[in-house]
Amino acid sequence: MANSYYDPADLRKFGNITEWSEELGKKFFDYYGKVFEEGALSAREKSLIALAVAHVVKCPYCIDAYTKDGLQRGITKEEMMEAVHAGAAIESGATLVHGVMMMNKYNKLSM
């Protein structure tokens, strides 16, 4: 095991997962490629969604990949940061909306 759980060079080896399970790996990469093609949403829009999700799932490889992808597409840093905030808002909202659960429980248990 390396000294660190995450090695930036491992991102280049992502495709290697296919070696240990060719069928599933191939299906995944075909699906992945298809998802990010131009569709009802532009590839540019999907890149920003991917960047936001990358932050929410806190995947360093994905953040690396989609920051670079955004730069290649000419996406500005302001657009990228807004996407990150959109992800963060949903994530913090998801925490906070559980506050209602806490309030319900509190009220139920209180006289």
Place this chain on the structure above:
Amino acid sequence: MEQSILTEIKNAAKKSLKARHNELADTHRQMDILNGDLFADGELPYFKDKIAQTGQFPLKPKKLEILQINVGYMCNQVCEHCHVDAGPDRKEIMTRETMEQCLEVIRNTGAHTLDLTGGAPEMNPDFRWFVEEASKAGIQDFIVRSNLTIILANKKYHDLPDFFKKHNVHVVSSMPHYTRNKTDKQRGDGVFDKSIQALQALNKVGYGMPDSDLRLDLVYNPSGAFLPGDQTALEHDFKKALKEDFDIDFHNLFAITNLPISRFLDYLLASDNYEDYMYSLVEAFNPSAVANVMCTNTISVSWDGWLYDCDFNQMLDLKVASKVKHIKDYNEEVLNDRNIVISQHCYGCTAGAGSSCQGTVA
């Protein structure tokens, strides 16, 4: 990139590598890096071996289409990514004698495109004379690569849009982004505003308008260690933003990959991006781009008349592998029978949709 490194590079970049006596001003040093451990240890394949896998080695020229002449390395700007290492301190300027040798070739060439570049070609004292003479040769497409800000740099350049129009010159200009921040970061403070004013001045005389024959194309280079995205998508974004924000029209956008040489190589090394960038280029290798790479239809002439397979080879001092090496001995037939000189920087022209001075190739 860390702010301190960025500041360091920005301050240094006010002068050329040559004026700074930077080791990369020596082309041998650049070649050592391009042939270095990353490739010598077999981690990445040499370009030669990579194209041999698809039966494309040795790379041979097709019909000559473009004669590209570099009239000097002097420039009013010192862009961070410049592969020419151009700047105000560069004194290499084509003389009228060499221009006359070029004109002789221009009059007799089978190429349909003449492409003048620099530096800022307009800073050559004989630039206007040369354009006037060359335009008489009746070349189908006569390109001048103008950095835009030169038009505003001095009163004597203010009439360049009219001069270009008079000689039906096709203007190709650099514009790294449609936002001020990204443009100024790569090309220097104030460059964005001046570029916008210059584009408006060109539009005013008819350049770049939708139905105009006065061609105005823009060149996009990524402002950092990443590859250009899809040329059509970028063109769409540039057109929309420049029209909405500044009422600017232009024809086409050429997306050009930065090659790992000269000042861009310096940046890659200083920012610790060299290895990742070379990986990106090699991973994006596209054999169909090799088939149409610009060295197969272009000859590049340096300010002192030497001949090269492309402007990048010129900057690495890799002269053509032919008996004919200088414009004074020019012979198209003999030249076309050469093998193209290649090295690892060539991966820059074969990545993704490919890259050339005319944009993507695949």
